[in-house]
Amino acid sequence: GQSLEQPSEVTAVEGAIVQINCTYQTSGFYGLSWYQQHDGGAPTFLSYNALDGLEETGRFSSFLSRSDSYGYLLLQELQMKDSASYFCAVCLPSSNSGYALNFGKGTSLLVTP
């Protein structure tokens, strides 16, 4: 089996930088994804790390270290609209159906003025 651990809640100030960690207990996965979900909305894709290291997409960056079983999402220059839930997800191979994503329980980020 596999499990992903994320902090349940994080609070940060507008304009600051926040890091959301994700630790996992799995092996043989293709990569680690991050998703954002606003209240009442659908999850939307943010980033994917197939290899170790940092991936940068605008204000958001994501990092993966397979040797440490650890990844994180870094949000810079926080804005009020970044208040949302953030999920990490491992992309796992499947013998019959190619692959599937298993999600963590999510981190609720609150950005305050």
Place this chain on the structure above:
Amino acid sequence: DAGITQSPRYKITETGRQVTLMCHQTWSHSYMFWYRQDLGHGLRLIYYSAAADITDKGEVPDGYVVSRSKTENFPLTLESATRSQTSVYFCASSELQGITGELFFGEGSRLTVL
């Protein structure tokens, strides 16, 4: 309209009834997925499919049935609904060419079982 659509968006039913949640995508994506989302549990995978007529069980498949006779449709059926199946259900799709970790989600179907 292009995209992935779910219907119904809201459904109230009674214990023991059969319910089918529909999912339709217009991108011709090969992969399709069904997740349920409950407070404290995040997104849990119910079933997924790599192509028409190929389906696989996910983490929580019990009580659910899927079919995929056409690439664009992936209905989820609760054969005899239970209160524990009250949840928000999300359908998602993804392209087969290369593993990018990116799923495209529908807006969700909010199901209440009384």
